Amino acid sequence: RTVYVNGDYLPEEEAKVSIFDRGFLMADGVYEVTSVLGGKLIDFAGHARRLARSLNELDMKAPLTEDELLEIHRELVARNELVDGMIYLQVTRGAADRDFAFPVDAEPTVVLFTQSKPGLADNPVAKTGIKVISIPDIRWGRRDIKTVQLLYPSMGKMMAKKAGADDAWLVEDGKVTEGTSNNAYIVKGGKIITRQLGNEILHGITRAAVLRCAREAQMEVEERAFTIEEAQAADEAFITSASAFVMPVVEIDGATLGDGKPGRVAARLREIYLDEMRKAAV
Ligand code: PMP
Structure with a gap:
């Protein structure tokens, strides 16, 4: 599988995130799950809007525009030849020395990956x-x-x-x-x-x-x-x-x-x- 990590498309084995990432240490992050049916994204705009709201509520700045996010979603669908399944997107506050107070200069960590679920809409x-x-x-x-x-x-x-x-x-x-x-x-x-x-x-x-x-x-x-x-x-x-x-x-x-x-x-x-x-x- 090809996944996305902070600007790079990589084989999943090569994708890395810091052990100091606040998502890992403190669950300091947000996510979205968008379904893919027939290679197309279901209600992408809705998920992008809620992501923006979640980030805003946690005083995190949006790391990417909606257009950039759409581009990454589509690229992952194409690279993984995804027909039916989902795309998981996670944005955390990033890596910093462990402290309850938010770091001032951490760069958000952005991770996306696909999960194939053939026949997702025909779930028996x-x-x-x-x-x-x-x-x-x-x-x-x-x-x-x-x-x-x-x-x-x-x-x-x-x-x-x-x-x-x-x-x-x-x-x-x-x-x-x-x-x-x-x-x-x-x-x-x-x-x-x-x-x-x-x-x-x-x-x-x-x-x-x-x-x-x-x-x-x-x-x-x-x-x-x-x-x-x-x-x-x-x-x-x-x-x-x-x-x-x-x-x-x-x-x-x-x-x-x-x-x-x-x-x-x-x-x-x-x-x-x-x-x-x-x-x-x-
Ligand atoms: N409530 C909770 C607690 C959830 O985790 C989810 C799905 N992540 C939903 C509702 C459904 O939300 P959505 O329709 O956006 O997937």
Whole structure:
């Protein structure tokens, strides 16, 4: 694989980052994941916009313009002959003597690599749905910033696997915030319900696009928090993320939703979303 590190395209074995990098020592960095379908980038502009926002919230200057980032993404797709998969992008504050205070003159570290996932959009799991468990949301209070601080979400995924489920929904003050690596939704009486934006959740790029698609298709959308009990009593549930797109949820904490099959709204949204995004892909 060819990867990108600070201006260079290198074979992955030759790519190096300092052990003093603050991303490595302090999780002082942000990231984005952009899907690639048919060799084209899905919602690149959305990811570039959120990256700029994450950097700004952490007082890091943008190391590259949006055009430069697009160029690197495309170059990696070409060099790796990537058809379906994702591009991971990480920007950290850079390498400096270890100190809690931010270094004044560190150069950001920029790393990008591809991951091939043949048939990404035809994931058979979308036909059967996933099972989720609920766990307490004990993450920090700025989940709107997409930092590389992913230990608890990673532990949450492991807790889910151990419980025989696929993923975990995080619960704070009795309400679902989001999934470990996705936004959470329920459907009741045809209405799509998902938590409102705030510091408590990541502002999913897929969430924004899916809600836009839903509204354009005259589907009713309500942005508010919901409980696990309400979700268990819902007609359907689903999650969204850049790599899962729209993925149905068929079981929550052992309770089967409806007839245990993926719901119609989720299936329809997945179709509309993939359609629209493929059309607009760059
Ligand atoms: N919430 C969290 C906590 C996430 O990690 C992710 C994906 N990285 C999402 C939501 C979904 O965001 P997006 O649609 O931009 O992939």
